[in-house]
Amino acid sequence: EAKYSAEYLRAEFNAKQLKEAGLSATQLKNAGFAAPGLKEAGFDVTQLKEAGFSAAQLGKRDCGFTLNQLRAAGFELPQLREVAGVDVRELKKIGGFSAGELKAAGFSAQELYSAAFDPEEYNEEAGFSAKELKDAGFHVQMVHFAGFDLKQLIEAGFNTKELLSVGHSAQKLKNTGRSAQVLYEAGYKVSDLTNTDFTLFELVQAGCDSQELTKYGHKFKDISDIQERIKQRAVESIMGSCLSFHFDDIRITPLAVRIKAWGILKEKASSPSPLTDEEERDIIGAHEEVE
Numbered sequence: 001e002a003k004y005s006a007e008y009l010r011a012e013f014n015a016k017q018l019k020e021a022g023l024s025a026t027q028l029k030n031a032g033f034a035a036p037g038l039k040e041a042g043f044d045v046t047q048l049k050e051a052g053f054s055a056a057q058l059g060k061r062d063c064g065f066t067l068n069q070l071r072a073a074g075f076e077l078p079q080l081r082e083v084a085g086v087d088v089r090e091l092k093k094i095g096g097f098s099a100g101e102l103k104a105a106g107f108s109a110q111e112l113y114s115a116a117f118d119p120e121e122y123n124e125e126a127g128f129s130a131k132e133l134k135d136a137g138f139h140v141q142m143v144h145f146a147g148f149d150l151k152q153l154i155e156a157g158f159n160t161k162e163l164l165s166v167g168h169s170a171q172k173l174k175n176t177g178r179s180a181q182v183l184y185e186a187g188y189k190v191s192d193l194t195n196t197d198f199t200l201f202e203l204v205q206a207g208c209d210s211q212e213l214t215k216y217g218h219k220f221k222d223i224s225d226i227q228e229r230i231k232q233r234a235v236e237s238i239m240g241s242c243l244s245f246h247f248d249d250i251r252i253t254p255l256a257v258r259i260k261a262w263g264i265l266k267e268k269a270s271s272p273s274p275l276t277d278e279e280e281r282d283i284i285g286a287h288e289e290v291e
Contacts, residue, residue: 007032009031010031010032010033014037014041015028015033015037015038015040015041016040016041016042018031018033018041019038019041019042019043024047024051025038025043025047025048025050025051026050026051026052028041028043028051029051029052029053035048035053035057035058035062035063036062036063036064038051039058039063039064039065045058045065045069045070045072045073046073046074048063049073049074049075054079054082055070055075055079055080055082055083056079056082056083056084058070058083059083059084059085059086060083060085061083061084061085062084066094067080067083067086067090067091067094067095068094068095070083071095077091077095077097077101077102077105078105078106080095081105081106081107087111087114088102088107088111088112088114088115089114089115089116091115092115092117098117098121098126099112099115099117099121099122099126099128100121100123100125100126100127102115103126103127103128104127108136109122109128109132109133109135109136109138110135110136110137112136113136113137113138119141119142119143119144119145119146120145120146120147121146122138122142122143122146123146123147123148124146124147124148128146129152129156130143130146130148130152130153130155130156131155131156131157133146133156134156134157134158140153140158140162140163140165140166141165141166143156143158144166150163150168150172150173150176153166153168154176159186160173160178160182160183160186161186161187164186164187164188169192169195169196170183170188170192170193170195170196171195171196171197174196174197174198179202179206180193180196180198180202180203180205180206180208181205181206181207183206184206184207184208185206185207190203190208190209190212190213190215190216191212191216193206193208194213194216194217194218200213200218200222200223200226201226201229203218204223204226204227204230205226205230210223210224210227
């Protein structure tokens with residue numbers, strides 16, 4: 001080799017002849033021979049790695065070595081990641097890498113989603129956060145089974161209905177500041193809500209079914225009394241709103257709604273008959289619209 005230039009060797013001999021003459025993969029690489037030609041000459045993946053070829057140069061698309069062969073030769077994950085055509089699913093299935101190892105190598109949670117690891121692998125110890133997983137499209141069940149607690153799921157942005165789906169109790173969610181109405185509308189049953197420290201007033205105000213409430217020890221009279229109090233509060237509130245405006249001030253819809261409710265109440269003020277259900281709904285609906 002000392003007597004002949006690299007150009008002369010490449011021009012006069014092929015890689016196989018030079019290998020048979022005793023030249024190493026390193027010498028032939030230094031002489032300008034590419035990895036595919038050296039592989040064809042009979043050098044194995046370990047010899048080519050030792051000669052200084054990268055995993056990307058030796059990969060299946062460029063040189064024909066498989067991911068298993070590259071890994072057996074001692075290439076590490078950051079190097080294997082650079083191989084053309086290799087994705088996270090192959091690295092998981094053939095390379096045997098964990099979700100945590102792949103994340104540490106620079107793969108995002110979104111890229112790892114397609115690899116379908118067991119939920120437990122997407123845990124906090126592996127470097128994931130609940131929000132990161134949610135933003136990547138992970139369902140609440142997967143994030144929950146990865147070991148993240150209620151506080152972390154809430155901080156990640158999962159809603160009450162999603163938290164219900166993974167079994168968090170009504171009491172736990174009440175302790176986070178959620179009202180009975182929010183929980184009831186999210187799908188918690190009356191039986192769930194009665195096992196909390198919500199008051200009967202809160203349960204009635206949430207819209208819980210009266211018959212259902214009586215099944216759990218609440219008296220129908222107490223429920224009816226609360227319903228009347230809620231209606232009376234709505235009526236008093238709308239009356240206060242209506243009477244604070246003059247007809248000349250009507251310029252926007254909410255004011256017109258107030259006047260409509262005020263008209264109903266004015267008529268009833270001189271009538272012994274109680275408000276009809278429809279009139280009550282109009283007044284309460286007007287109040288909610290204004291609010």
